[in-house]
Structures are given as C-alpha cells and as structure tokens.
Amino acid sequence: MGAVRRLPRALLRRLLKGAALVVAGFAVLSLLLVLLLREVPAYGSMVMVERKVQAWLAGEALPIRHQWRPWETLSGHAKLAVIAAEDQRFPDHHGFDLVELRRAWSASRDGARLRGASTISQQTAKNLFLWTGRSWVRKGLEAWFTLLIETLWPKQRVLEVYLNIVEWDSGVFGxxxxxxxxxxxxxxxxxxxxxxxxxxxxxxxxGWNAARPSPYVERRSLWIRQQMRNLGGAGYLERLTD
Known part of the structure; x- marks a missing residue:
C-alpha cells in the first residue's frame, strides 16, 4: 500500500524533471540559434514558412521573393523611415517600449481598442522565430526571443535583420x-x-500598396517623412552603433 501511495509522487517528480529538461534544452538551443544569427545572414524566417504552408493548405502557389542584403547596402532612408514609423525609441529601450505600453494600457482603460506597442526588436523576434496570430504562448516566446536578441545583438544588427525579413506584400520579404x-x-x-x-x-x-498608395497611406508616408526630419535625419542612425 505504501508503494502505491508513493507512485503518484514519484511519477510527478519524473514529469517535473522531464519538463525541466525540455525547458532547459529549449533555452540552450534558442540561445545558440540567436548567437549564430548574430553573424550569419537570415536567409529565411518562420513567417515565410507559415505563408508557404497557408498557401499549400489553400491549394495555391506562393513564390517567396527574398534576398538578403547586408547593412551597408540598405537604404539609409529606409532605415530611418522604419524607425520613424514603427519605433522611435528603438536606440534607447531594451526590447520593450514601456512608454508606449503604458499609453496603450491607459487608452484601453479609457475605452479605446487595445492597440499594439510592439518594438522593432519584438517584431524581429516574432517574424524570425515564431508565427503570426495572437496567443499568450506566442507572446511569451516573443518576449524570450526579444530578450535574447537585445542581449546578444547590437541594435544595428536587430534593424538589419528586421529590414531583411519583414513582410511587404504576399510572398515579398525583405x-x-x-x-x-x-x-x-x-x-x-x-x-x-x-x-x-x-x-x-x-x-x-x-492589404496596402506602396507603389499605388491610398490617400491614407500617402498621408501616413508624409507624416513619416516629417518624423524622419524631427529625429534629425541620417545622423540619428549613428546612435545604433553607440
């Protein structure tokens, strides 16, 4: 009888030990992967894989257009425009923009729809390692990978990878x-x-077209150009190497 009573406790210990080994293994593998991609070009991403699978399940063909370009061959205008549009505190935060998070939370408490406050670092983590959609599991993994790339990569590398993998149209990446x-x-x-x-x-x-912008997209692009000048122009990018 004593052995029977002890069995569930022993099983629980084994399950906990197994879970701890899985978590530790995942942590080590993800650490090694992030370290590797600090130096090696990202020739693909999980969102690219997701789009291909979605197309396959729908019985459609989706060619992926993507070509890695190093930092020096990426337009300075594009680097600054993306920061101006997406994450103006990018050089200063450590992966999470607490100012924007507080604003988003305050707006939602006042009845507004909860808006996103993702940084370029978070979007890089999501696009490179994870999947689209909303779930607490994905958000938790996104936070983990964001911490890793912010710790192990310089800011310039984060932006370089983001510009090379972000989605710009169906099948168009980078x-x-x-x-x-x-x-x-x-x-x-x-x-x-x-x-x-x-x-x-x-x-x-x-859904939006950069070559044939709608009035809303054109107004937004004008605002972005104003923000680029407010940030100080190309000199702002020097902060990424500090």
Missing part, C-alpha cells in the same frame, strides 16, 4: 525584394519618398 517589387530599384537606391511609403504599409503589408 527590403531588397520590396524595393524591386514596388519600384524596380535595389534596396540601396530607394528615395526618401519611396522609403516612407514602404514604411507606411508595414501595419498592413498584404
């Missing part, structure tokens, strides 16, 4: 593919207006 797709130029030849229009469509990349 700045090089987007520049070619919308404007027929390379990623290093984008003008300020073109860059601001690309940044303007990021909240809805499969």
């Amino acid at each position: 700045l090089e593919a987007a520049a070619q797709h919308y404007f027929g130029v390379s990623a290093d030849r984008l003008s300020e207006v073109q860059a601001s229009r690309l940044a303007a469509v990021l909240p809805n990349p499969r």
